[in-house]
Amino acid sequence: MCAADAIILAAPTYFLGANASLKRFVDRSFALYAYIDRLFGTPSVGICIAGIAGKEGHGLLGVENFLKMTFTDSKMTRVVYGALPGEVFLNEENRSTAAELGKSLFNPVVETMGPRCPVCDGDSFRFLGGADIRCMLCSNRGTMDASSGTPVINIERSDHEMFLSKAGLLKHKDWLIGMKSRFVEKKAALKAVSVAYRKDGTWIKPPQ
Numbered sequence: 001m002c003a004a005d006a007i008i009l010a011a012p013t014y015f016l017g018a019n020a021s022l023k024r025f026v027d028r029s030f031a032l033y034a035y036i037d038r039l040f041g042t043p044s045v046g047i048c049i050a051g052i053a054g055k056e057g058h059g060l061l062g063v064e065n066f067l068k069m070t071f072t073d074s075k076m077t078r079v080v081y082g083a084l085p086g087e088v089f090l091n092e093e094n095r096s097t098a099a100e101l102g103k104s105l106f107n108p109v110v111e112t113m114g115p116r117c118p119v120c121d122g123d124s125f126r127f128l129g130g131a132d133i134r135c136m137l138c139s140n141r142g143t144m145d146a147s148s149g150t151p152v153i154n155i156e157r158s159d160h161e162m163f164l165s166k167a168g169l170l171k172h173k174d175w176l177i178g179m180k181s182r183f184v185e186k187k188a189a190l191k192a193v194s195v196a197y198r199k200d201g202t203w204i205k206p207p208q
Contacts, residue, residue: 016057044072051083
């Protein structure tokens with residue numbers, strides 16, 4: 001990834017979400033913080049592949065999360081449909097989408113339609129009650145106003161950002177490192193909490 005001029009990510013949808021390999025990679029990506037200067041801003045595009053039209057679930061959000069959490073500059077993401085290996089390219093619309101994605105890699109970001117998060121450009125939101133919403137990509141909170149007939153999204157940056165800037169990345173890195181010292185400090189108290197639960201229920205350990 002550090003040597004790449006650009007990154008193209010494609011992930012299949014399994015049970016309405018991106019394949020677990022994608023999340024497994026991101027969950028182990030703390031090592032990437034040693035390469036922020038080399039990875040930050042690398043052009044990228046993402047493709048979520050689903051076997052049934054409209055059944056991608058949160059697969060595209062998983063792809064977008066991967067591109068953000070690996071510090072890339074996401075130019076465009078799309079969903080394409082095809083259940084069998086290679087089937088996506090039997091569809092002319094999908095071939096056009098692939099060409100569009102490729103052209104976008106080294107060009108300015110294409111403006112997209114519909115309500116978007118003004119902080120991270122995400123388009124997935126959780127409705128928290130009333131007008132309150134949370135962007136599911138950057139996890140920042142705000143409001144939605146649909147009084148004009150067209151939804152207007154207002155999202156505010158939080159004090160703890162995870163991928164929006166290099167400075168934010170470095171701050172989050174320091175926070176992660178600080179968690180180790182905090183764990184050592186509170187280890188005894190945390191252990192007491194977890195040990196108290198061991199006497200209840202039936203615990204099943206996975207095979208080694």
